[in-house]
Structure formats: structure tokens, C-alpha cells
Amino acid sequence: MKKRVVVLGATGSIGESTMRVARALPEQIKIVGLSGRNNTTRLLELAREFPSAQLCAGNEASAAALGAELPDHTILHGDSGLEQLATLPEADIVLVAIVGTAGLKPALQALESDKDLAVASKEILVMAGEQVMAAAARMGGRVLPVDSEHNAILQCLDGKDPATIKRLILTCSGGPFRNATAADLAGVTPEQALRHPTWSMGRKISVDSATLFNKGLEMIEAKWLFGIPMEKIDVVIHPQSIVHSMVEFVDGSIIAQMSSTDMALPIQYALTYPERYAGPCAPLDLASVGRLDFEEPRTDLFPALDLARRAGTAGGTLPAVLNAANEAAVDAFLARRLSFPGIWESVARAMETVPFVEHPTLEQLIEADRAARSAVGDRL
Ligand code: NDP
Ligand code: MG
Helix, strand or coil: CCEEEEEECCCCHHHHHHHHHHHHCCCCEEEEEEECCCCHHHHHHHHHHCCCCEEEECCHHHHHHHHHHCCCCCEEEHHHHHHHHHCCCCCCEEEECCCCCCCHHHHHHHHHCCCEEEECCHHHHHHHHHHHHHHHHHHCCCEEECCHHHHHHHHHHCCCCHHHEEEEEEEECCCCCCCCCHHHHHCCCHHHHCCCCCCCCCHHHHHHHHHCHHHHHHHHHHHHHHCCCHHHEEEEECCCCCEEEEEEECCCCEEEEECCCCCHHHHHHHHHCCCCCCCCCCCCCHHHHCCCCCECCCCCCCCHHHHHHHHHHHCCCHHHHHHHHHHHHHHHHHCCCCCHHHHHHHHHHHHHHCCCCCCCCHHHHHHHHHHHHHHHHHCC
């Protein structure tokens, strides 16, 4: 059956890989909705390539500019536009690839209107994983991970009894500063942090990969997606990024998923789940990779993993605070108003100062998110 897909954040890096999948699988995937925010040029190109897609621009002015180029289209915009796309009657699945937490409301709206959800935006699961998974359970919708590690785990689990899982092992490239010293880290510039050794991605996740907050967020993401407690979620450094993650079972067997470093594969598997098709991902030539290395993460130098473990274990508002403080700190770092170590120092401080709520409502999570952002901003 052809999947009718809405892509929120279609003009970004994940959006770009999703279009490669859609082009390669025209019999399996039909793009019915596309959103972008600032990049109206790219949204216009995509609208011409996928003419039956409903469109949503970032604001009224960009919607009007697009409308002038596309007289046959009604162009939606802003939050109400994202909601209309997320609840589009003709859609089967909504892929949320908006950076940060701006995709949370549309993700919940998509589930509430009986759609499946493909989640790239790990931040929404870190902030409100309980709410997202509860909405999915209530409505009978699926939450399918696009993040390569979680998609790998989904492939490794493949219907196995959750009681037989000993632990999930998330692999981590180690980022561009895997072999750095504390003195090196103090002087890291945005340009250096944006140069990821194995993946080409958007700016925010590239910085998160350099601080290892990306892996910290992914530990919390895994907790919600697979219903596994934090103490059963481990991280191992694997510089080649060929093993995308692993599951260890109680009998000592470890099942790993391997493929080229190309997001097209996890995107495709999430969109066509549980089917497999020949798609755009290049085959993996293990002999040319040569070797696969694994090592312990350096938690002394990169406090993000311990901070995330603490937040994920405590639960309540703490993951939302960690996530929002990190987003604000990454913005400040990219704007050269904060040092690289200042990112985790800001997050640690926000986790100490923002009031903790153990069983928060969605409104309390939004308030914790806001308080964490201002806790970071007030000190800059
Ligand atoms: P990009 O920065 O490349 O793209 C982000 C997309 O979201 C763009 O389409 C952008 O529009 C849109 N956008 C940004 N802010 C808003 C907003 N406030 N409201 C509406 N739309 C917005 O990011 P990535 O594609 O790299 O990442 C997207 C998500 O996927 C992140 O959560 C990331 O952690 C996750 N992810 C990414 C991976 C990757 O390989 N890139 C791997 C695994 C997860 P515009 O550009 O038009 O302004
Ligand atoms: Mg990942």
C-alpha cells in the first residue's frame, strides 16, 4: 500500500534525505504535505517537484511570496498551518523533522487525528516522551524512529519479547573532538564544532554531536521509544559509524544493525515499516571499511552523557530543562556569545536552578522549557 506522507521540516537535512527516498520509491511513497520555515526558495522547488503536496511556509509574508509563484496552491503558514498539515485527512504518516521542540504540538495533533508518526526531532521525545507515547497508545498510532540509532534498535528488536532485552547499546561516533584535551575544548569555534567526521547534518545536531548532548538526548529518546529504563541504556564510542546501534539479550547475544552512513535508510524503513525495498542507500562494502572500533566514552571530558542520564532517571521536568537549556546554549555558542564548554555548564546550571516538577502536565513542561531558556539567556 502506498504511504501518504507529510514532511514537517522538508527544507532541512532530514527533509532532503526524505526527498531522495520519495524519488526512489514512487510506488511506495506519496508526498502529500511539505513545510519549511525560512528557506522559501527550497520549498518552491519541492512544490514544483511534488505538485500535489499541500504547503506550509514559516510566516504570512513567505506564504504570500510562494502563493505568487504558485497561483494554483493555497499556502498555509505558521502554527495553524503546521496543525493543518499534521492533521491532513489524506495523510497516513507525518514525519517530524523540525529542529528543536517546535514540532511537539503538530506531532501530538498528528497522533490525535489517527496518523502514524515518524520522529526525527528527538527533542520532542526528550521534552514530552510520556505525552507522545501516551497519545500513540490511546489512538493506536505508531511512533517510528528516524534517528539512525533508534531505527537500528527497532530493526534489531524485530518483534522479540521485551523481557529478553538485557540492554540497548547506542553507538556514538565521538564527534570531531573524540581525541581532544580539556584545553582544546575550551577554544573550540563554531566552524570546528560544525565539522562532523562521519555525518552531514543540520547545524544544531552537529553541535550536539560535538558536545555528546546528541547521544545524551538519544538515551532519553530510547527510554521512551522502547519503554526501557535508563540503567539498561549504554553508549559505546564507534568512530566509523557503521554499526548504528545494538541490542544485548539476556542470553549474551548482541544483535547489531549495520549500513552506510546515510540517513535515507532509517527514513525509508520508518516510512515503509515493516516492509523493505531497494532504495537510494548505497550498499555497505565491509572490506573497504576494513575495521570497526569500539571504546568507552570519555565522560570526564564530555559531561553531557552523565547530565542526560541524571535527567532521564529523575524524569519529570528535568529532561525538558536539559533539552531547552541545551538548545538555548547551542544558539548562543553559534552566535559566539558562549564558549564550547559553556554549553554543558549552562545546562548543568539550569538543571540546578529551574524548579523540578515530578509529574508535570504538558503546560508545566512548556513552562519548564521556557524557564530553562531564560535561565541560560539571563546569564549571557
Ligand atoms: P535542519 O536545520 O537541517 O532542518 C530543520 C528544518 O526545520 C528545516 O526545514 C527548517 O526550515 C525547519 N524549522 C526550523 N525551525 C522551525 C520552526 N521553529 N518552525 C517550523 N519549522 C522550523 O535540521 P536537521 O534536518 O539536521 O534535523 C532535524 C531534526 O532531525 C532535529 O531534531 C535533529 O536532531 C534530527 N535528526 C537529524 C539528523 C540528521 O542527519 N540531520 C539525524 C538524526 C536526527 P527552514 O530551513 O526552511 O528555515
Ligand atoms: Mg542519531
